[in-house]
Amino acid sequence: xxxxxxxxxxxxxxxxxxxxxxxxxxxxxxxxxxxxxxxxxxxxxxxxxxxxxxxxxxxxxxxxxxxxxxxxxxxxxxxxxxxxxxxxxxxxxxxxxxxxxxxxxxxxxxxxxxxxxxxxxxxxxxxxxxxxxxxxxxxxxxxxxxxxxxxxxxxxxxxxxxxxxxxxxxxxxxxxxxxxxxxxxxxxxxxxxxxxxxxxxxxxxxxxxxxxxxxxxxxxxxxxxxxxxxxxxxxxxxxxxxxxxxxxxxxxxxxxxxxxxxxxxxxxxxxxxxxxxxxxxxxxxxxxxxxxxxxxxxxxxxxxxxxxxxxxxxxxxxxxxxxxxxxxxxxxxxxxxxxxxxxxxxxxxxxxxxxxxxxxxxxxxxxxxxxxxxxxxxxxxxxxxxxxxxxxxxxxxxxxxxxxxxxxxxxxxxxxxxxxxxxxxxxx
Amino acid sequence: xxxxxxxxxxxxxxxxxxxxxxxxxxxxxxxxxxxxxxxxxxxxxxxxxxxxxxxxxxxxxxxxxxxxxxxxxxxxxxxxxxxxxxxxxxxxxxxxxxxxxxxxxxxxxxxxxxxxxxxxxxxxxxxxxxxxxxxx
Numbered sequence: 001x002x003x004x005x006x007x008x009x010x011x012x013x014x015x016x017x018x019x020x021x022x023x024x025x026x027x028x029x030x031x032x033x034x035x036x037x038x039x040x041x042x043x044x045x046x047x048x049x050x051x052x053x054x055x056x057x058x059x060x061x062x063x064x065x066x067x068x069x070x071x072x073x074x075x076x077x078x079x080x081x082x083x084x085x086x087x088x089x090x091x092x093x094x095x096x097x098x099x100x101x102x103x104x105x106x107x108x109x110x111x112x113x114x115x116x117x118x119x120x121x122x123x124x125x126x127x128x129x130x131x132x133x134x135x136x137x138x139x140x141x142x143x144x145x146x147x148x149x150x151x152x153x154x155x156x157x158x159x160x161x162x163x164x165x166x167x168x169x170x171x172x173x174x175x176x177x178x179x180x181x182x183x184x185x186x187x188x189x190x191x192x193x194x195x196x197x198x199x200x201x202x203x204x205x206x207x208x209x210x211x212x213x214x215x216x217x218x219x220x221x222x223x224x225x226x227x228x229x230x231x232x233x234x235x236x237x238x239x240x241x242x243x244x245x246x247x248x249x250x251x252x253x254x255x256x257x258x259x260x261x262x263x264x265x266x267x268x269x270x271x272x273x274x275x276x277x278x279x280x281x282x283x284x285x286x287x288x289x290x291x292x293x294x295x296x297x298x299x300x301x302x303x304x305x306x307x308x309x310x311x312x313x314x315x316x317x318x319x320x321x322x323x324x325x326x327x328x329x330x331x332x333x334x335x336x337x338x339x340x341x342x343x344x345x346x347x348x349x350x351x352x353x354x355x356x357x358x359x360x361x362x363x364x365x366x367x368x369x370x371x372x373x374x375x376x377x378x379x380x381x382x383x384x385x386x387x388x389x390x391x392x393x394x395x396x397x398x399x400x401x402x403x404x405x406x407x408x409x410x411x412x413x414x415x416x417x418x419x420x421x422x423x424x425x426x427x428x
Numbered sequence: 429x430x431x432x433x434x435x436x437x438x439x440x441x442x443x444x445x446x447x448x449x450x451x452x453x454x455x456x457x458x459x460x461x462x463x464x465x466x467x468x469x470x471x472x473x474x475x476x477x478x479x480x481x482x483x484x485x486x487x488x489x490x491x492x493x494x495x496x497x498x499x500x501x502x503x504x505x506x507x508x509x510x511x512x513x514x515x516x517x518x519x520x521x522x523x524x525x526x527x528x529x530x531x532x533x534x535x536x537x538x539x540x541x542x543x544x545x546x547x548x549x550x551x552x553x554x555x556x557x558x559x560x561x562x563x564x
Contacts, residue, residue, distance in 0.1 A: 029522055031437075033521050053504070054499075058503075074499075149492040169493070169495035170495065224515065252489065253452075253488070253519075397469060398467055398468050
């Protein structure tokens with residue numbers, strides 16, 4: 001792989017051992033991918049503070065520098081970790097103080113994470129603590145090279161914002177944070193951003209739940225492909241596309257899609273494919289919609305709900321407002337817990353706007369930093385949960401061994417109030 | 429002898445029993461690094477342990493935590509012995525590197541169709557060659 005003079009200096013240790021280790025990993029990684037060179041990035045979103053048993057052991061052995069070296073640089077040497085070279089943020093991680101005592105999640109993890117935040121913020125890491133950095137101050141511009149983790153953020157970054165990132169990991173983002181480099185490969189290369197599949201929806205996409213169902217279908221249909229969407233919809237908003245992309249990145253590996261007229265890189269279907277022909281044209285009609293709804297909902301048998309989970313990916317302020325409006329003056333059933341997950345910065349705004357108080361008065365909780373899937377913890381005794389997120393319904397049954405139901409926000413709120421799941425697929 | 433020619437991306441030479449998946453594998457939500465087991469309920473290898481095996485699969489799917497989860501298997505002593513996969517993605521490639529196990533990708537024929545679980549396989553990632561030594 002070609003390295004510039006500056007990159008060779010980094011590799012050879014002129015900027016210290018940690019930067020050399022970072023460059024060594026980027027070279028191994030870039031060569032394994034088949035990249036011809038690296039590209040410069042000034043926007044890294046990764047994870048350093050998330051507790052895990054392996055990380056706790058490393059911290060005990062050699063402090064946070066050891067944990068960063070091994071996990072974020074794939075390096076076993078005892079090295080000093082310098083300040084981040086380029087702007088770097090921490091994505092979602094484990095539960096924080098606001099969730100202490102709500103689940104069996106270990107207090108030791110909350111303390112380990114708080115210790116990690118102190119260490120990494122000293123190194124220049126911005127603790128955004130969310131899977132949606134684009135909602136809270138990290139909004140890349142079109143064409144910007146980024147090094148992001150978190151599949152739902154990656155697909156949003158590429159598709160809705162038109163910035164360029166692959167689906168990176170903890171080690172590649174760690175190496176990028178100390179070098180300002182990432183392999184120029186995959187989604188960084190313009191010709192790799194053209195569409196591969198044409199998906200026509202004959203179902204009018206008019207609501208948040210519909211975008212999630214459709215996203216789950218699209219991911220299953222195209223796998224790692226780059227779908228181009230055509231058909232009928234009403235203007236989607238941030239939450240709709242956040243849900244659509246998260247679902248498509250969960251059931252498949254979608255990192256980039258185009259909705260001509262909506263997303264920035266394709267004004268038309270022709271733009272989205274350039275001179276290429278779609279590999280495949282796929283239809284989404286009422287039958288496909290029902291099938292995908294049934295697949296998502298084949299992980300539930302009991303309708304006695306004990307947990308309602310909203311805010312995956314982390315809720316926007318508008319989504320929090322929608323929940324607060326529905327809960328105003330009502331009480332959540334005594335056997336049910338209701339949580340909404342949101343970034344800490346939006347929690348602050350929701351509290352000042354009065355939404356947190358309405359949700360708390362009804363018996364719900366507005367929580368930050370994490371989610372039950374990331375933290376592998378739900379309220380004690382949870383057997384059946386419901387969510388308006390296709391991604392969470394996909395993951396949580398596997399992670400926690402519980403049953404799950406997917407539905408609309410109104411169905412989830414109804415389950416919270418009554419303790420019973422009465423969701424069904426509305427006619428389209 | 430069944431031999432596949434591909435591209436070695438993490439060096440090393442090992443021999444061991446194959447564990448073959450025709451479906452892609454998830455890291456986060458797909459494996460339990462503490463036990464080295466596939467935990468995705470609808471996966472064809474649900475409940476199977478991959479520790480010490482030559483893991484043969486089409487590629488990675490799901491969350492960007494893929495590499496971190498497989499790295500955890502190395503740190504917890506539950507890692508596979510080697511990986512052989514077809515589709516090169518950032519998740520799977522970074523995962524192979526940080527798991528530090530010999531890995532061959534992009535074989536000339538589809539290894540997930542031709543290698544069977546339990547076959548004894550040799551992965552020579554220095555040469556980019558995978559060989560089936562004994563059929564199960």
